[in-house]
Amino acid sequence: MKRLKIGSAAGIGIYLHWTFWLLIVGIFAFYLYQGSTVTAAVIGVGLVLAIFVCVVLHELGHALTARRYDVPTRDITIYPIGGVARLQRIPEEPLKEFWIAVAGPAVNVVIAGILGALILATGDTLMPRAFIGSEEMTSGGSIWATLMWINVALVGFNLLPAFPMDGGRVLRALLATQMDYARATQLAANVGQGMAVLFGLLGLIIFNPILIFIAVFVFFGARQESQQAMMRSLTRGVPVRQAMLTRFAKLHPDDTLDDAIEELLAGSDQDFPVVEDGHIIGVLTRKQMMQALSEQGRDARIGDIVEEGNCAVVEDTTMLREAFERVQSAACNTLPVVRQGELVGLLTLENVGELMMISSALRQAGNQRAVRKVLDAHGNGSETPTGESADGGAARLPAS
């Protein structure tokens, strides 16, 4: 995704997605196309930019409230349809999530309040000036009133109780004070999808493409949110041992690139652990392989190509969620899993995803016992060396 950094606030980088420029150019072209003057087009584009300043402030509202709860924000990206503040994690305490979600729309309430007060103080009209339309339509009213009403609309839109809108999070947080987090997410997501269907129907009846677009956006946003929450609740208390790949190809430092290519073509693995006497030296990725092939030829020694310790290593008793965060932030897509220094498995995002699919399919069948059986059976090929009961986690799967 191509995006441009336009600055930073409170140490958080703010980015513009490339499609945002299309929007600006599109609006400018539209104004000129409908015969407006260049001045009118500049004012139109200026209004769009002002709206997006309000959106950035809205996102900063989320980010700075999250910071108060020690949740850092990776960055803020502005898309044509709105902004996204990527929080490092979502706090599990419902009340914290509630305040973080509410803080965004609260910023727009404040902006609308200030604009309203300024307009009244200067004796201007609260009538908005039309954004797009004929010359007389876009000449009456006040452009500041337009901005004020747009902020009011942003509050209303964001507080719709549907994921991925803030209102969906507020609803989930409120439900989660009464029930299990995963169940609260499921319910909130169902409400969101129900609303999306209503929007979609309404959009079809009155033939409003924007409404249909919002409906599709909300529908898939709700589904994604509930899947992520499911993933979080399923990985809670599950050790890496239960989700790791146990059948995989290994390479020896004395192997040649030719051997590696053979392994690459023979199976579906893309990254190969390089092992000597049971100890992991590093991971040879497909990308490294291709680069080395063009630079050093097929006789090159694997030991000379792979950087020692290039991938972080996890213990098999590490909790899946912790390892998961490491996979996402590490340079490697594959984490070697060790027990007492010896390589026993590999952890890949795909494999974790497969485990989740199996679990959620079984959960939908209402078979809690089977979920546990799959998780246990997969981990049972090996005993827990430390003696601590890592299996206890599987029993903590949320009841649905």
Ligand SMILES: [Zn+2]
């Ligand atoms: Zn928001």
